[in-house]
Amino acid sequence: MYSTLKEFIKRKGEIDNKSLDEICSHFQLLKTKRNEILLSYNQIATNYYFINKGSVRLFTNTKEGQEISRYFAFEGNFVTALPSFIDQKPAEEFIQTIERSELLYISRIDFYYLVDTMPLFAKIYTEIIELGFIVSQKRIYGFQGFDALEKVKWVIQNQPKLLLKVSNKMAASYLGISPSTLSRIKSKL
Amino acid sequence: MYSTLKEFIKRKGEIDNKSLDEICSHFQLLKTKRNEILLSYNQIATNYYFINKGSVRLFTNTKEGQEISRYFAFEGNFVTALPSFIDQKPAEEFIQTIERSELLYISRIDFYYLVDTMPLFAKIYTEIIELGFIVSQKRIYGFQGFDALEKVKWVIQNQPKLLLKVSNKMAASYLGISPSTLSRIKSKL
DNA sequence: CGAGGCCTTGACCGCGGTCAATGCCCGTGG
DNA sequence: CCACGGGCATTGACCGCGGTCAAGGCCTCG
Numbered sequence: 001m002y003s004t005l006k007e008f009i010k011r012k013g014e015i016d017n018k019s020l021d022e023i024c025s026h027f028q029l030l031k032t033k034r035n036e037i038l039l040s041y042n043q044i045a046t047n048y049y050f051i052n053k054g055s056v057r058l059f060t061n062t063k064e065g066q067e068i069s070r071y072f073a074f075e076g077n078f079v080t081a082l083p084s085f086i087d088q089k090p091a092e093e094f095i096q097t098i099e100r101s102e103l104l105y106i107s108r109i110d111f112y113y114l115v116d117t118m119p120l121f122a123k124i125y126t127e128i129i130e131l132g133f134i135v136s137q138k139r140i141y142g143f144q145g146f147d148a149l150e151k152v153k154w155v156i157q158n159q160p161k162l163l164l165k166v167s168n169k170m171a172a173s174y175l176g177i178s179p180s181t182l183s184r185i186k187s188k189l
Numbered sequence: 190m191y192s193t194l195k196e197f198i199k200r201k202g203e204i205d206n207k208s209l210d211e212i213c214s215h216f217q218l219l220k221t222k223r224n225e226i227l228l229s230y231n232q233i234a235t236n237y238y239f240i241n242k243g244s245v246r247l248f249t250n251t252k253e254g255q256e257i258s259r260y261f262a263f264e265g266n267f268v269t270a271l272p273s274f275i276d277q278k279p280a281e282e283f284i285q286t287i288e289r290s291e292l293l294y295i296s297r298i299d300f301y302y303l304v305d306t307m308p309l310f311a312k313i314y315t316e317i318i319e320l321g322f323i324v325s326q327k328r329i330y331g332f333q334g335f336d337a338l339e340k341v342k343w344v345i346q347n348q349p350k351l352l353l354k355v356s357n358k359m360a361a362s363y364l365g366i367s368p369s370t371l372s373r374i375k376s377k378l
Numbered sequence: 379c380g381a382g383g384c385c386t387t388g389a390c391c392g393c394g395g396t397c398a399a400t401g402c403c404c405g406t407g408g
Numbered sequence: 409c410c411a412c413g414g415g416c417a418t419t420g421a422c423c424g425c426g427g428t429c430a431a432g433g434c435c436t437c438g
Contacts (some may be wrong), residue, residue, distance in 0.1 A: 052231050060330070065299050068334050070326075083323050092330075117415065122311075129318045133271050136325035137259075141281075142250070145257055166383060178427055183386055337394065357417060367395055372418055379420080392427085402417075408410090 001029060004052050004076055005104055007159045019145050023114060023121060027104040032097045039095040042079055042080035054101020055165055059173075060093045069174040072098075078128055080188040098166065148177045152185050190218060193241050193265055194293055201313045212303060212310060213227045216293040228284040232274040236294040240264050243290020244354055249282045249361075258363040263285075263350055267317055287355065337366045341374050 002024040009015060032038075039045055041060065049056065056079050058071040058151060068135055070093060073079035084091035085108060090096065099101075106114075114121040140156040153161055155175065162185075172182040191213040195321040196211060196215065198204060221227075228234055230249065238245065245268050247260040259282060273280035274297060276366035286292075295303075303310040345366065346353055352360055352375075361371040 006226040060226075062334065068330075070333070082319075083326070086319060086323075122315075126315055126318065128276060129315065129322055130271075132326060134275075136322060136329060137272070140329060141259055142326060144259070145251065147363065167371055169383095173334065179385075180387080180428080181426055184426090187375055187386080358415095368417075369396080369419080370394055373394090376418080379438105381436100381438090383434105386432090388429105388431090390428085393425095395422090396422085396426085397420105399420090400418085403415090405414095406412090408412100 001052075002027070002104070005050055008050070008076060008126065009120075012127060013120055014119055018086070019118065019120065023118070025111040025115060027106045030103045030105055032101045034097065034099050036097045036101075037094060038092075038097065038103075039084075039091055039100060040079055041092065042090040042092055042158050043084075043085065044088055045081040045091055045095075047107045048078060048080045048085065048108070048111050049095070050078050050104040050106075052102040054103070054105055055098050056101065056103070057096055057098050057166075057170065058093045059170075060095065067139065067170075069166075069170045070164055070168055072159075072174070082132070084171075143176070148175070149185055151175050151177065152182065152189075190241075195243065196218055197239070197265060198309075201225065201316060202309055204309055207353055208307065208309065212307070215303060216295050219292045219294055221290045221292065223275075223286065224290050225286045225290075226283060227286065227292075228270055228273075228280055228282075230281065230283055231279040232255040232273075233277055234270040234280055234284075235297045235299050237267060237269045237274065237297070238284070238294040239267050239295075241291040242285050243292070244287055244292065245292075246287050246355075247282045248285065248359075256359075256362060258355075258359045261348075261355055261359075261363070264352065271321070278326070287359070288378070292362070328335055337364070337370050338374055340364050340366065341371065 005027065007026060007164075008019055029052075030049075032054070038047075038049065038056070039122060051073055053075055053110070055075075056073045057069050058079070058081065059067050059069045061067055072080070079095070081091040081093050081095060111125075115125050116122075138158065142158060143151055146154065152163075153177065155171075160175075166174075167180055168186075169179050172179040175182065194216065195209055195212060198209060217237075218241075221243070227238065227245070240262055242264055245262045246258050247268070247270065248256050248258045249258055260268070268284070270280040270282050270284060272278070278333060279295075284352075292343075300314075304314050305311070327347065332340055335343065341352075341364065344360075351363075355363075357371055358368050358373075360367040364371065
């Protein structure tokens with residue numbers, strides 16, 4: 001149950017088994033169906049999720065009522081609505097599974113307890129954030145000033161799983177193009 | 190000389206004057222002209238800059254040779270080419286002042302020395318990254334699926350200094366629109 | 379088996395990009 | 409101090425990328 005998580009942690013630095021088990025003991029299992037909402041708009045994020053199996057997305061709604069996908073996370077990654085989680089203010093996004101999934105979640109309390117008491121876990125947290133930051137930047141720069149075709153190629157290069165696992169519609173809103181355009185582009189590759 | 194930096198640090202948490210001076214002693218002053226390059230593409234970032242006065246941007250070039258502005262930092266903010274700074278790999282961007290500026294810089298060595306020896310500084314670093322991450326996200330979400338007019342309005346709301354301090358051309362490339370379009374939009378507000 | 383949602387594809391058209399002309403600002407050198 | 413030149417802002421004309429709308433077919437689930 002914790003093997004993927006343990007792999008993840010071990011990749012971050014030396015750790016003894018006792019500490020590893022201590023960390024894992026704060027995570028609980030959650031099995032979900034497709035399209036299950038883990039956090040709604042305006043709720044306050046109190047859990048950090050690690051994806052054992054499956055996929056999760058962050059999304060929001062426009063005034064016109066259509067969904068915009070912001071971020072997709074797959075097996076072996078952490079995900080939450082970070083601004084809400086950090087500052088305990090209402091989230092401006094939804095968290096939702098996009099397929100049947102197995103998640104390990106840790107409460108904010110336990111999370112910060114680990115951050116404060118285990119230096120390695122603090123380091124892991126910092127690295128999660130650094131990585132998130134760098135990925136965000138790459139995404140901004142990968143999209144900035146590019147047309148639809150170039151953006152699709154960029155995603156194929158940098159997030160190859162995405163177009164395979166995610167519906168046309170979700171991927172299109174993530175790319176900031178219409179489903180029609182994405183469909184047309186894919187038919188030409 | 191260190192007053193702005195001290196303000197910045199004090200806002201992050203309780204700290205005694207001795208530690209504050211200890212931190213500041215690792216920063217050196219750098220006065221620059223307009224358009225001075227602090228880091229070039231493919232160089233490795235070894236300094237973290239704090240902006241005492243002035244403004245700095247990150248930018249890169251397209252294959253066609255035109256500049257794309259990625260990020261602007263103003264008085265009271267930290268800036269560096271983070272992916273390069275963290276992993277010591279060649280930067281994929283330039284750092285440049287856009288006006289005569291006064292910067293305080295700290296070497297990577299000293300920076301990590303402070304992170305490792307002063308818990309408060311480690312906390313500050315984490316918060317810088319968190320903030321950077323959140324700002325990146327806001328930018329992605331503020332631009333995603335919006336047309337030129339909406340993006341301009343978003344910047345006016347969220348980074349009011351930007352359009353005032355930055356040339357039309359730089360701002361346009363930051364927004365992912367052409368200078369012509371930005372000019373037309375501004376004339377209608 | 380029926381209904382609803384998504385993907386695909388065609389027709390149309392509008393936003394915003396390119397190109398070019400003009401004018402302004404500012405830095406440089408005589 | 410003024411003359412010149414280069415770069416940027418502005419604005420008009422044009423047009424192409426990609427968005428909307430709609431129709432048809434497929435898949436999924438009740």
